Amino acid sequence: MLPFPFLEQAPTVHDKILILDFGSQVTQLIARRVREAHVYCEIHPNDVSDDFVRQFAPKGIILSGSHGSTYEAHDLRAPQAVFELGVPVFGICYGMQTMANQLGGKVEWSDHREFGYAEVRAHGHTKLLEAIEDFSTAEGHGMLKVWMSHGDKVTGLPPGFKRMASTPSCEIAGMADEDRRFYAVQFHPEVTHTLKGRDMLNRFVLQICGAKPDWVMGDYIAEAVERIRQQVGDEEVILGLSGGVDSSVAAALIHRAIGDQLTCVFVDHGLLRLNEGHMVMEMFARNLGVKVVHVDASEQFMGHLQGVTDPEAKRKIIGREFVEVFQAEAKKLTNAKWLAQGTIYPDVIESAGGKTKKATTIKSHHNVGGLPETLGLKLLEPLRELFKDEVRELGVALGLPHEMVYRHPFPGPGLGVRILGEVKREYAELLRRADAIFIEELRATVDGPSGKSWYDLTSQAFAVFLPVKSVGVMGDGRTYDYVVALRAVQTSDFMTADWAELPYSLLKRVSGRIINEVRGINRVTYDVSSKPPATIEWE
Numbered sequence: 001m002l003p004f005p006f007l008e009q010a011p012t013v014h015d016k017i018l019i020l021d022f023g024s025q026v027t028q029l030i031a032r033r034v035r036e037a038h039v040y041c042e043i044h045p046n047d048v049s050d051d052f053v054r055q056f057a058p059k060g061i062i063l064s065g066s067h068g069s070t071y072e073a074h075d076l077r078a079p080q081a082v083f084e085l086g087v088p089v090f091g092i093c094y095g096m097q098t099m100a101n102q103l104g105g106k107v108e109w110s111d112h113r114e115f116g117y118a119e120v121r122a123h124g125h126t127k128l129l130e131a132i133e134d135f136s137t138a139e140g141h142g143m144l145k146v147w148m149s150h151g152d153k154v155t156g157l158p159p160g161f162k163r164m165a166s167t168p169s170c171e172i173a174g175m176a177d178e179d180r181r182f183y184a185v186q187f188h189p190e191v192t193h194t195l196k197g198r199d200m201l202n203r204f205v206l207q208i209c210g211a212k213p214d215w216v217m218g219d220y221i222a223e224a225v226e227r228i229r230q231q232v233g234d235e236e237v238i239l240g241l242s243g244g245v246d247s248s249v250a251a252a253l254i255h256r257a258i259g260d261q262l263t264c265v266f267v268d269h270g271l272l273r274l275n276e277g278h279m280v281m282e283m284f285a286r287n288l289g290v291k292v293v294h295v296d297a298s299e300q301f302m303g304h305l306q307g308v309t310d311p312e313a314k315r316k317i318i319g320r321e322f323v324e325v326f327q328a329e330a331k332k333l334t335n336a337k338w339l340a341q342g343t344i345y346p347d348v349i350e351s352a353g354g355k356t357k358k359a360t361t362i363k364s365h366h367n368v369g370g371l372p373e374t375l376g377l378k379l380l381e382p383l384r385e386l387f388k389d390e391v392r393e394l395g396v397a398l399g400l401p402h403e404m405v406y407r408h409p410f411p412g413p414g415l416g417v418r419i420l421g422e423v424k425r426e427y428a429e430l431l432r433r434a435d436a437i438f439i440e441e442l443r444a445t446v447d448g449p450s451g452k453s454w455y456d457l458t459s460q461a462f463a464v465f466l467p468v469k470s471v472g473v474m475g476d477g478r479t480y481d482y483v484v485a486l487r488a489v490q491t492s493d494f495m496t497a498d499w500a501e502l503p504y505s506l507l508k509r510v511s512g513r514i515i516n517e518v519r520g521i522n523r524v525t526y527d528v529s530s531k532p533p534a535t536i537e538w539e
């Protein structure tokens with residue numbers, strides 16, 4: 001496995017937790033939970049060197065789960081320094097097994113595998129589990145409701161360890177050596193199905209490791225600003241501003257650091273949402289005083305898209321035009337040495353995780369992220385160590401309005417992938433208005449039980465333009481007009497998604513308004529497909 005790029009710019013003043021990744025599907029969740037406890041942490045591959053571990057100087061170390069087994073995968077070991085540094089170590093699932101294996105215990109294949117829900121009994125009084133329980137048995141044993149996913153198990157404790165937890169099929173479901181502050185559990189505290197998992201991780205990092213909970217976005221601004229100033233000096237920075245969350249927060253942060261040395265380029269390809277251009281200019285140029293070049297490239301984009309109906313061909317054209325516009329703008333600046341991007345931590349982990357991308361291309365995602373190296377600019381990525389939630393918190397702390405920071409994502413190719421087939425200005429015009437009505441009603445409709453708006457209860461919602469005509473009747477006359485489909489989904493990672501069960505009354509209001517207010521559309525449908533097999537966007 002390739003080492004993840006070391007976050008050279010990572011703050012050194014904070015207490016840090018090191019998470020060693022053995023390839024579990026849910027390692028990122030461990031990091032999320034630690035960050036939610038306001039403690040800084042980084043994920044690195046399990047095979048980093050002893051020197052790396054020492055130099056990292058962690059307050060504690062967490063070992064993740066893995067697909068592998070200790071008795072066959074010899075490269076899935078923790079560096080020896082992990083156990084010699086004198087800091088607390090927490091092994092999770094495979095992390096527990098390798099801890100047992102490396103410290104002289106025994107791990108064996110089991111014919112009794114455990115997947116999913118399990119009830120675990122806590123033993124002894126350990127600092128990790130003391131007074132944490134979901135219920136107690138008639139005999140007074142403390143019990144935990146947890147999530148398991150293992151086939152192997154620890155069958156012999158390493159010297160110095162005592163048993164901390166068990167299930168009927170797994171005698172040692174947790175173990176601890178409290179003198180050395182080593183703890184391990186066979187279940188997964190990082191997933192929400194383990195009800196008290198968050199408490200356990202909090203307790204590990206805050207009490208057992210004694211890490212300071214000083215990872216707070218409001219305080220982080222000063223640190224990030226200082227770092228950007230040092231990196232950039234008196235050179236100029238250029239940034240592609242989309243109005244989306246990541247590029248907006250990056251722009252606000254960099255502007256706070258270097259003011260007018262930052263120039264943002266906002267490309268209007270004619271496929272933006274209603275008032276998007278106006279809103280971006282209003283917010284950034286007028287309210288925040290950021291230098292924004294608003295490039296109206298709609299002629300250029302529309303011209304090249306004329307007559308093109310294939311979704312992939314459309315995406316390729318849009319991607320290519322983005323690069324053209326951006327390069328032309330960059331050339332106009334005299335002293336630009338930096339290209340800023342809103343890269344966030346999940347992007348860093350995913351692109352460096354050593355996962356070979358052999359999957360079929362379903363869609364070629366496009367943005368200006370893939371700019372050619374011929375631009376000759378250095379990369380400035382101030383959000384590289386943050387998760388999306390943290391980016392949002394930072395945005396609010398920087399003074400960006402809540403509704404901008406909590407927006408649904410909007411794809412780089414914009415309405416270009418929401419107008420099926422050939423893109424025409426006339427279609428974009430109709431779609432923009434229908435989409436705006438849908439979003440307006442979602443924001444205005446509050447769900448009783450949760451007290452949240454339907455916009456906040458959905459992850460992404462939009463209208464899609466179908467270039468087919470159907471017959472209708474309006475004001476006693478015949479109409480023969482276009483159709484729009486409404487799409488609203490709920491998802492946590494956008495890899496899979498469910499269609500949202502919006503209230504009928506809301507759908508009714510939206511369809512009524514679209515048909516009455518947008519001349520040219522006489523029919524509205526609601527998309528009830530989940531992903532997979534459908535995708536979120538229609539193209």
Ligand SMILES: Nc1ncnc2c1ncn2[C@@H]1O[C@H](COP(=O)(O)OP(=O)(O)OP(=O)(O)O)[C@@H](O)[C@H]1O
Nearest residue numbers: 240241242244245246247266267342367368409410
């Ligand atoms: N219309 C645009 N003008 C300039 N740059 C753009 C435009 N659309 C996309 N980009 C660039 O492409 C990058 C990637 O887009 P992406 O949609 O992944 O992120 P985002 O727009 O910042 O955030 P979000 O995921 O919330 O939409 C943006 O950060 C931005 O730099």
Ligand SMILES: O=c1[nH]c(=O)c2[nH+]cn([C@@H]3O[C@H](COP(=O)(O)O)[C@@H](O)[C@H]3O)c2[nH]1
Nearest residue numbers: 364365366367409411412413494535536537
């Ligand atoms: O920046 C982007 N450039 C693109 O080309 C692109 N295509 C899809 N998306 C967004 O990705 C998520 C998953 O979309 P799909 O289920 O349609 O693949 C959804 O959030 C989509 O809106 C894009 N974002």
Ligand SMILES: NC(=O)CC[C@H](N)C(=O)O
Nearest residue numbers: 065066093094150151152
């Ligand atoms: N989720 C895990 O870490 C599993 C560890 C090991 N592969 C097992 O099956 O027990």
Ligand SMILES: [Mg+2]
Nearest residue numbers: 242244410411
């Ligand atoms: Mg976007």
